[in-house]
Amino acid sequence: MPKLKTMTLEWTGDSVVFVDQRKLPLEEVYVRCTTHEETFAAIKDMIVRGAPAIGASAAFGYVLGAKEFDGNLNSDEGIRYMESVKERLASSRPTAVNLFWALDRMHKKFLNRLSSENIIDILEEEALTIAHEDIEVNKAIGKYGAELLRDGDTVLTHCNAGALATVDYGTALGVIRAAVEAGKKISVYADETRPYLQGARLTAWELMKDGIDVTLISDNMAGWVMSQGKINAVVVGADRIAANGDVANKIGTYSVAVLAQRHGIPFYVAAPLSTIDLLTPTGKEIPIEERSHKEITHVQGMQVAPNNVKCYNPAFDVTPWNLITGIITEKGVVRPPYDVTLKKLFD
Ligand SMILES: CSC[C@H]1O[C@H](OP(=O)(O)O)[C@H](O)[C@@H]1O
Numbered sequence: 001m002p003k004l005k006t007m008t009l010e011w012t013g014d015s016v017v018f019v020d021q022r023k024l025p026l027e028e029v030y031v032r033c034t035t036h037e038e039t040f041a042a043i044k045d046m047i048v049r050g051a052p053a054i055g056a057s058a059a060f061g062y063v064l065g066a067k068e069f070d071g072n073l074n075s076d077e078g079i080r081y082m083e084s085v086k087e088r089l090a091s092s093r094p095t096a097v098n099l100f101w102a103l104d105r106m107h108k109k110f111l112n113r114l115s116s117e118n119i120i121d122i123l124e125e126e127a128l129t130i131a132h133e134d135i136e137v138n139k140a141i142g143k144y145g146a147e148l149l150r151d152g153d154t155v156l157t158h159c160n161a162g163a164l165a166t167v168d169y170g171t172a173l174g175v176i177r178a179a180v181e182a183g184k185k186i187s188v189y190a191d192e193t194r195p196y197l198q199g200a201r202l203t204a205w206e207l208m209k210d211g212i213d214v215t216l217i218s219d220n221m222a223g224w225v226m227s228q229g230k231i232n233a234v235v236v237g238a239d240r241i242a243a244n245g246d247v248a249n250k251i252g253t254y255s256v257a258v259l260a261q262r263h264g265i266p267f268y269v270a271a272p273l274s275t276i277d278l279l280t281p282t283g284k285e286i287p288i289e290e291r292s293h294k295e296i297t298h299v300q301g302m303q304v305a306p307n308n309v310k311c312y313n314p315a316f317d318v319t320p321w322n323l324i325t326g327i328i329t330e331k332g333v334v335r336p337p338y339d340v341t342l343k344k345l346f347d
Pocket residue numbers: 049050051052158159160161162165166170171172198236237238239249250251315
């Protein structure tokens with residue numbers, strides 16, 4: 001009996017199993033990780049992706065690392081080994097702060113309780129707590145966000161900030177789910193989100209499975225759709241929110257925010273407090289991951305560009321705080337000045 005099983009991942013006690021999100025929606029293939037190195041690879045290769053999902057996955061990877069150690073974890077060697085496990089998992093992807101938040105939390109628990117005989121059980125419990133908390137947090141985000149949407153609204157979203165980007169339920173899609181659960185008729189326009197196509201492959205798939213009205217568009221259609229008056233609000237996820245409210249999210253989010261402002265459409269970011277990084281002052285300091293050029297030159301393995309063409313593939317961009325109408329968190333919706341209101345969330 002798995003100790004935790006959701007659409008995104010399953011914790012069995014000695015492995016973490018992911019649905020391979022690279023293969024969705026055409027194939028549901030599962031990948032079992034029994035070591036921290038395999039979990040590192042699953043995050044790096046985007047078998048599992050999405051800021052909160054990455055954080056929870058790394059937490060389970062940390063537990064697997066502790067289980068691998070052949071010796072006494074309560075020793076200098078054991079402490080050095082767990083520091084190496086933390087650093088290895090932290091090196092999988094640089095932008096989503098949830099990864100570092102979860103690993104810091106796991107490592108703090110390890111250092112505080114390493115003399116306990118059942119340290120591995122304690123670490124497993126902490127990873128499960130992180131996972132279960134994520135689901136509850138997403139439902140709270142959904143509740144607050146749903147209050148911003150009216151019956152009959154059409155929402156545009158970018159990338160996938162759904163159940164597959166979290167342990168379950170989703171952040172931006174959690175807002176849409178909660179509004180529908182509250183009885184509101186909500187339609188969604190989903191950007192396909194080149195180059196990795198999280199919108200086409202994951203968001204459209206999730207919403208159709210839930211019976212929520214979704215229209216898939218290519219990224220370059222967002223402006224035209226807005227100019228036709230089809231969109232009432234934009235709701236997206238986040239990978240890291242800086243102390244001043246600048247938001248790093250999937251590449252293309254910034255363009256959507258500019259278009260939303262141009263058309264007088266409210267632009268909301270849905271994210272848990274674990275995505276807010278008060279130690280990063282502004283978006284300028286957020287590390288932006290660059291990924292393989294093959295993600296641009298190939299679509300699902302089919303080459304669509306000339307051999308050796310020069311490419312630039314930033315996986316994220318930064319939306320300045322002054323383009324963001326509100327940030328929907330599990331503690332409510334915060335509005336500018338974010339350098340003040342975000343800090344208050346942690347009082
Ligand atoms: C709920 S966070 C989802 C966030 O993560 C995605 O990035 P990636 O698919 O590269 O992990 C994207 O930025 C989403 O908004």
